[in-house]
Structures are given as structure tokens and as C-alpha cells.
Amino acid sequence: MTNTARILVVDDEPDVEALVTQKFRREIRKGQMEFVFAHNGQEALDYLDKDTEVMMVLSDINMPKMDGLTLLTHLGEDYQDLKTIVVSAYGDMENIRTAMNRGAFDFLTKPIEFDDLEATINKTLKHLELFRQLQREKAEAELARATLSRYFSPNVVKTLSEGTGEIEAGGKRCEATFLFTDLAGFTPLVEATDSDTIIALLNDYIEGVARVIFAHEGTVMKIIGDAVHATFGAPVPQPDHAVRAVNAALEIDAFSEGFRKIWNESGIDLGLTRIGVNTGEAVIGNFGGKSFFDFTAYGDAVNVAARLEAANKSLGTRICMSETTRAQISDFYGRPSGNLLLPGKSKPLTAFEPLTKERDALPAMENYRTAYSKLAEGSDTARQLFAALIADLPDDPLILLHLQRTLSGAINVDIEIS
Template sequence: MTSANRILVVDDEPDVEALITQKFRREIRRNEMEFVFARDGQEALDMLETDTDVLMVLSDINMPKMDGLTLLTHLGDKYQNLKTVVVSAYGDMENIRTAMNRGAFDFVTKPIEFDDLEVTIRKTLEHLEKFKTLQREKAEAELARATLSRYFSPSVVESMALDSEQMKPGGERREATFLFTDLTGFTNLVESTEPDIIIRLLNDYIEGIAKIVFSNEGTVMKIIGDAVQVTFGAPVAQTDHAACSVNCALEIDRFAEDYRSDWNARGVALGTTRIGVNSGEAIIGNFGGESFFDYTAYGDAVNTAARLENANKTLGTRICVSESVVAKIGDFAGRPAGELLLAGKSQRLATFEPLSLEISSSKPMEAYRVAFAQLASGSPLARQSLAALVAELPNDPLTLFHLQRVLGGAVNAVVDLSVK
């Protein structure tokens, strides 16, 4: 049952309560309105201390102890959501003007015309209902914005706030770049480590990654345990989504390595973070329907990014990006990692390891690129070049990986990962 609109009437005249109750008897019976009464401003304030259901105040101006104008001042200080209608003598424009300046919503004059009073009360209550609706919508919008801020960068949230159509159920096919991360050995770590340590470790880890993603205009689509799925170029289009993704991957790698070293020093065997990145078309949108928000992406380009994350285990790298990513970056800094045959794919996929500009332009990396080109072309010189490079890069897993392949009889850069 809907509760009645509760109205506080403040007037020292003894017959006011009976007149009001008689005039609005139908509204009272229908539970539309409910009236409570005070004889002066101070009594009204005392009542409001405990009666939190009052929506509206109907107050006379001339009263003992505390007049209506003083009451208005107190109401403005403490009860801003209440709407007050004042009752003033006909022609007393000075008091009416003062009352309106102190926050009165409206006024009626004495002697009271009860039909006019009813119209004024209903108008005031309608205004209050609209005000409550706006407050509720504002609260819902703020909650939605807070929720979206957990997944999207601030600029994306702002864009969606301006265009809510982007978040409606449904999806569209569009070009984007997809990034997957995974923390090695985390399942085993959970089994052997105290829960409070795991919770603190994982919370700070995810928080660190999310901040990096947002700073690079990315969207966190899913967090499953320690794994994070990120998209660049949706829901807001980015012309440089591939470059943003690579920069993000490098920043995540630096953060994750520092984070791992910190926890290793505390005696917790935190593993490395592997990252896979791929660009391509996918169907992206909100697939949760009206009642559930699930902004995600589906398509081969997404699956490929996940497989590249896993390919790091074989290559010995921590970041593996596809040729489709590199093709969109004119000044890509990095080196070729291998031509991968992935499960369900008939064509080889050229992959790369992004590097800082300083490392990428170093002489050892230039030598690596020469050796890899020899390997890719089937040149017998690849074996000697890779062996010589090990002396310069003794702790480089990717160089060691290809040297071992060559020593095992490989004659190209094709790495078959089609069978698990």
C-alpha cells in the first residue's frame, strides 16, 4: 500500500486542524494525504527531529515563540528537501517577499480559500514527486557511472554518459585490438598460500593492471581469477587502438615484473605474467540483455589473442603480439618471435615480441633480427648466427628457443602449436 503524503501544518489558530481535516477528509480516507499539526515554529522543529516522513510544511507567518519566517530559516539550514508553503495576510507583500527569499516554495493568503489551498498543495506534492524522481535517477546514474568506472577508462565512461545508446543490449562487428593476461602458476600458489595473502596479492595485482589499462584508454571486459581480458577500440572507437594495446602490454609487463620481484622477496613464489595481443574484427557489445550487463567481444580475433597469451609458454616470451597489431603501428619497436600454426588455423601467423625502443635498437637485437631472417628463409647460416648470439644474449629465452629448434633439425621459423 502506498504511503500517504505527510504534511506538517504549523498554525496557532485553534480551528485550523478541524478545518484542514474536514476539507481533505476524502484525501485522508484514500490515504493520499496525512496531516500533522504544530502550534508554532519551535514545536514544528521539535516534531521534525523525529518525524522523518514529513514531505511538506504549510506554515502561518505570524505565530508566538517562533514565527514562520524564522522557521523558514531553520528549515533551509537543516531540511533542504522539504517544501514549505506559507500563509500570509492578504496584501502583506513584504512578508511574502521575505518568505520566498528564505526558500518558501509558494504561498496562500488569508482568509484561506480552501480550493486554492488544495491546488497549491497538489502542485507542491507534484513538484516533490518530480524532485524525488530526479534524485533517484541521479543516484542510479551515479551508481551506473561508478560501476562503469570499474571496467572502462574515465574518457570512455564520459563518452558513454553522453551517449547511452552505446550500452544498450546488442552488438556490432567492428575492428579492435584484444589483450589477454594470465599469471603463471597461480592455481598452485592458491593451494599453498594463506587466503589473506592471496586476497591482498590478487587485489593489488588486478588493481595495478586495471589502472594501466585505463591510462591507455582500454576497456576491462572480463576478470576471471588472475586472468584479465582487455579491449582497445570499443566501446569508443580509437584510431590508434593497436599502438595503445602494445604500450599497455609493455607497461603491464614492467608492473608485473616489479610486483613479482617484490612478492618473491617476501617468500611468495609469484609467477610471471604472460600477455597476448591481436587485432581484428569481432562482434562487440552488451550481450547481457536488459537485466544483466555483460559487455564483451566474440570472434576469431578474440580467440587468437588468448592463444597468443598461451604461446608465450612455448616461445619463452612474456608478450606475444600478432602481425595484425604490428601492421597498424608504423614505428613498432620489437622483434619477430615466430610463425605460429595455431589450433584451428590453416595459415601461419607471424608473431612479434614488443620491446622498449632502447632495447629494440640495440646491436644484439639487430643481430637477432638478422638471425631470425636467416632462419625464416631456410638459410643454413641461421644456426651459426643464433649460436653466436647466445654469447651476447645468454639469458634470452627466445634466442635459446630457436637455437634449440635449429639444433633439433628445424629449417624455418614455423612453430606448430596446433596440437595441445
């Protein structure tokens, strides 16, 4: 857009063009202002349809074909960014009120006092510049926010842009629920597949997983290759962060299984997605310096979530969550997986597999829980109960796991995870 202020003068008096051009000759010569002319409201609208550079309209009221008040109505409907100064011999209060109600920025009476007109034009131009500057700043802010949203979670962007609680350098300790995902066998797949296919696959996969996390108002902390690390309950506190995380895990699982099937049918041997979920305290916040920051979390609760994700490989499951997460969900649908002896831990952690409400309601799941309780008690009947379940769910990973363990002489639910 040019720096010259283009002003449309709408007046049917024959000497107006010469008077205006003479009065503002210095501004015109310096390129500060440019005046164009129309003789009635309709001519003005026809001109504006072709010229998008007009910033201001100076309009008379009494004109043929279309008067100035009617023109104001059209300008208010179709050219809201323009500012209009009404210049008229009809300076009574009724016309002034009508003009202002229809969007006039100012009102001057004829005969024209050119010093007043110049002052009014300059005041209006300053207002326009301020208005357009605010529009530019708003557009830049929206662009910056949109750009940030491509790199950070909406929750982080919201906290940064709205100032609802600045993310403190170094962070603070709080309770949250952490979710880790990993795509099994992805590294060998990368080595055996062309780069264009891998890029398309990974972009769609990460987009799908992130979209689920955002839908449950979680925050993506990191994306490392095919792995996604997310948190619920920070930076925006959420009393139901455990519920959100588990629901997100189930939805990610459904998305990933459908996604895997599509790629498998196209000849790409895409592995399953393993998910770990844990609730606990961690130090969460902005770590780094003035030139770079990393919004992340540190603490044992985060490490346990990562280990639970890896534990799925030993269990044969796709989702593994901790007892601390289970304790925060009143209407929990799922089953115990086992007491896991995780690396670096002296005490076992009771793990669970969350289920959809429909799968949880299957009679076989209640029978599984009965068999599991017998195994936890050290009862010899556990082996027979797990064996009977094979007929109903022959491919169920936890049934197969515990049956194999009982056949090998296991008499409890403790499982060592390497």
C-alpha cells in the same frame, strides 16, 4: 518513511493550531496528514533538527525572534528537500517576490481561505511525491549502474545505461584489438594452497588487471579463473585501440611482476603473467537470449590473441603481440620475436615483444635487432652477434632462444609453436 504527510505550521497567532486541526480533522483521523506547530522561525529550525519526517512547512512572515523570510533562507541552505508555503497578511508584491526568491513553493494571503489552503497543500504534496519518486528512481538507477559495473566493464555499462548505441543481439563485425592474459602454474598452486589464501590472491590479482584495462578504456569480456579476456575498440569505437591495448599490456606486466614478487616473498610460488595481443576483425556483441546475455567476440582475430598468449611459453617472453597490432602503432617501442607458425595456420605470423621506452633505448636492444635481421637473412654472423649479447643481457629470453636455435643449426626466424 511513514505514508503520513507531516506538515510543520510556523505561526505565532494563538488560534492557528485549533483552526488547522479542525479544518483537516478528517485527514488527521485517517492518518493522511499530521500537523506539528512552532511559534517562530527559530522554534521551527529547532524542531526540524530533531524531526526528519517533516515534508512541508506552512509559515507566516511576521513573527518574533525569527521571521518567515529569514526562516526561508535557512531552509534553503539546510533543508532543500522541504517545500514551504508562505501564508501571510503581508501580500504585497515585494514580500511575495522576496519569499519566492528565497525558495518558497507557493504564497497564500491571510485571512486564510481554508479551501485554497487545502488545494495548495494537496498540490504541494503531489509535487513532493513526484520529486521523491524521481529521487528514488535516480538512486535505483545509480545502484543498478554501480551493480552492473561490478560485473561488466564501464564501457559496456555506459553503452547500456546511456543508450548511446544499444548492443545489438548477435553483434556486428568490426575491427578491435584483443588482449588475453593467463597466470602460469596457477592450477597446481590452487591444489597446493589453502582456499583463503587463493581467494585473497586471486581477488587482488583480478582487481589489479581489470583496473589497468579500465584505465585504458578497455572492456573486460570474460574472466575465466585467473585468465582475463579484454577488447579495445568495442563496444565504444576507439581509433587508437591498438595503442591502448599495448599500453595496457605493458602496465599489466608491470603490475603482475610487482604482485608476483610480493607473494613470492611471502612464500607463495606465484607464476608470471603471460599476455597475448592481436588486432583484427571479429563479430562483437550481445549473444544469448531474453533471460541472459554474454557480451563477447568471435573470430580468428580473437583466437590468434589467445594463441599469442600461449606462445609466450615457447618464446620465454611475457608479452607477445602480432604484426597487425604493430602496424597500427606509429611510435612503437619493441622488437621482433620471430615468425611464429601457430597451430592451424599455414603461414607464419611475425610476432613482436613490446617494450617500455626506456628498455627500448638500451644499446643492447639495437644490437638485438641487428642480430635478428642477420638471422632473418640467413647470415652465419647471427650466432656470434647473439652470443655477444649474452654479456649485456644474460637472462634475456629472446636472446637465449635465438642463440640456442642458431647453435642447433637454425638459419631463420621461423618458430613452430605447439
